[in-house]
Amino acid sequence: MLQQFWRRFSGQAPGVRSLLVLHLQEHQIHLLSARADKLKSGLSAPVSRLVPLQGATVLTALPALLKELPASAVSIVLGPEHYQLLPLDKPNIPAAEMHQALPWLLKDICNLPPEDMQLDYLDMPATAGASAKVNVVVASKGFLQQLCKLLVDAGHQPQQILAEELLSRDLLPSQGPTRLIVQQQPGHEVILKVVRDGQLCFSRHLRGYQQLLKSSSTELQFGLLDNLLLEVQRSMDFIEAQLKLPPVREILLLLAHPQLAELPALFQQAGFNQAKVLTLPDNWQWARQLELPLHWPAIVALHRLQQPVEVTLEAAS
Template structure:
């Protein structure tokens, strides 16, 4: 369904030496632009603030100022979509499942069923429990309008991603159960648990929007203790309820200005398995930019570099 939507509104990908990722927020766009040179991919970044109008109308002026590019990917920030956990309907075909989802979500999502543009992600199965999915839902009319603006700007979008589901591409497939703490400025702090390349568990932690703006010296005045409690609760849930092997590594993917000091705070509290998210070795080209600030765009850019086929990855 989402692939059909994208093909309808995209003018198609064209091969070239210029790639562009648009990380879209309500009031701004973060741009990551890559150009192939003799010495390899060269990156440059830019942050553009939109008008006071709401998304997507505030993007028209920004997009019209951009030069035409080759392949383009769009990353939607969490404020522009919802992820809703749901028991997977027992239907014979995927087509029937996708047709049923809007009506199953009508009491869980503020959008009308006909306004829902959605896809879903299977979650790791738990023995004896019903199969679970995470449904990604965005406003169809907003996506249509954004794609029209992209067409007017001669930007051919080939991928649309949900931001928070991109982080699993940074986590090694092999190894222990891992917990990821991720947060971008002005957004919720998101806790995810991954194993064998699969997302097993995800939570938005409320009350932590000021975490990134709080100096390390002040974090210990209650906010950090609250975070430790949520991490421990999630680790206990993963082991006790999901029956997964215990979490052996906690990775920080947070745009905190004093990020280097955060692991030490965890270590002092007995969480010795905490470290910063490393950049995957094959992505050395991305070392030109700050991983913690630009990781959603970096993962989307890696996808553009790896494929030339139009697709929609709303579920990572």
């Protein structure tokens, strides 16, 4: 189903040298653009631009914006407002039937009608004593069709569609111990994610932390950080007791906080000695001029866009 949808809008782009990421957020669109040849050679860094929507929608704001840009290979990053990530017990059916069955299995927990569900899924790591599960990414098919049509009509080449929540895995080694990522961007909830061997094992949204990024490191010590640390501990206990995963060996902070460098010490004072700031992989030198905590979804998408892979519609890698 995904491939049939994508063939209507994608095409090979042998002459396209410009790369463009559109990170679609609730109140703004983040554009990250670069020339493929110059980016690879290190001659220039990507150009970042934030476009406030100011009451418009993504679909009404994009046409004028796209006309200003050179024809590009485009990666679309959906912010949490544009998709749902739903864990589900894996049905005992053949893999070939999964995409047809999932909309009907999700109809009671997803707010989209089955006929408007565009989805993909990825298996969660199997653990002893736990039932097999999948993470299902669901977005509106009608919205994606309109979005891709706008891009194609403006002369651009859509290459991939990505769910923001799954991209931070790319910043970690593909092999390694159990890691817990604490992430938050302005205007969004805190998300706790557990990754092991490059696979997303657990994801949890925390409400009530809108002031976290606006509070100084000193102010955080008056209750708000204690509440967050309690939720971190609960999540760590859950993945060991319920998911049967090995203990968390690293707590990685990916918070768009102006005093991010000071936060690991606060975690460590509370006994979370494995806390540290998540940094760029060593070989991503081209992104060094960008602030990772603010721009990491677009940075990861641009990295993927540079890779010589087959054109796909990808909700979840």
